[in-house]
Amino acid sequence: MTTWKDPFGSNRLGLWLADRHDRKNKHISRIAARWGWLKPMGDRGKVVWVIAGGSEDSVRLAVELVRAIREKRLDIRLVLTFEHEYTDMLTLLDDCDKTGWGYAPCDHPRALTRVMQRFDPFGIIVVGTQPRANLSKFLDQRQHVLVVNPPQTVTFHCERIYNGASISDTDNITEMADMRAILAQAQIDPNFKSLVNHGAERHLWWLHGATAESSAAIAGQLFAHAPEDVLFVSGERPATEHMQISLWDRSPITGSRIVWVDNEKWLPAISAAVTATHLAQIHPVTLWQAMAGGAAISCPDHNALPKAELHAAITACTDPLTIWQAYRANAIQARQQGDIARRLFWKERRLAETMSQELVERVFEW
Structure with missing residues (x-):
């Protein structure tokens, strides 16, 4: 719902304020548009x-x-x-x-x-x-x-x-398909995991959409049991000591480290490198990217997923540490869940591409 302050709305006072702001900041082309x-x-x-x-x-x-x-x-x-x-x-x-x-x-x-x-x-x-x-x-x-x-x-x-x-x-x-599946990067360079681990045998994890305090708490509990592991956090900046991935110099990352993903260009590589991902919030593009990476995925509630058929690939749990511990003990189970997610991603991707082609053909006929 729009408000009177909406710079793209229809309220004259709100538009006058938007024009004044843009004029002050020398965004004259925005006023013209x-x-x-x-x-x-x-x-x-x-x-x-x-x-x-x-x-x-x-x-x-x-x-x-x-x-x-x-x-x-x-x-x-x-x-x-x-x-x-x-x-x-x-x-x-x-x-x-x-x-x-x-x-x-x-x-x-x-x-x-x-x-x-x-x-x-x-x-x-x-x-x-x-x-x-x-x-x-x-x-x-x-x-x-x-x-x-x-x-x-x-x-x-x-x-x-x-x-x-x-x-x-x-x-x-x-036919229902999320066109945003097209935006996920499906062919991913595998070198990222090697750069992070530099030969070390350990697990990498990805946490998306958690609050700053929650991600810090999860990291603390994770590292208490697995001090060699690394946690990648995307979304809100963690409320504890962390490294920004934008400042990473490609050297091996030490264990018990939180890496804040402040640049989303790294998400495709992370999605393919981790053992599992927990999506505290479901953002469709991030969801499809996580599924494209082929790692096991969990989320707090299946009702937040865009399609019921994704329930088979994504585990519903409020505490990711419980399932991550299970994946540490049974890596084959994690890979099997990741394979299911990736298959469903490709199903959605093909359907979305078909829809996109149909749209382009329709425009061609205009």
């Missing part, structure tokens, strides 16, 4: 507008779809708008011809009318975000609208929904 002063790249060709939100998952998936569409369609002009700029992701679009990207317009009718006139989009793709009220009304009037991974029920008319639910267009829902 907010009020719809946007223009697609190139002079000729139909325009397809890809709308992402402010989350990292939304922008990542939108970038991948833009790249896939550009490979198939060289004649159209593509525009990607977002609510938060992730510079590293957007560099992937540098080699895409006739493709522009930038901040989204706000939800004020004047801004939306302006951007619709300037874009005159032939098709619109909404990726991983919930359009606000006025944009939803505009979308309801468009012929070619696709929706990917909607976070809430889709209430406007659309041509196709990829993984979601709709009030009025239930016949337009594709």
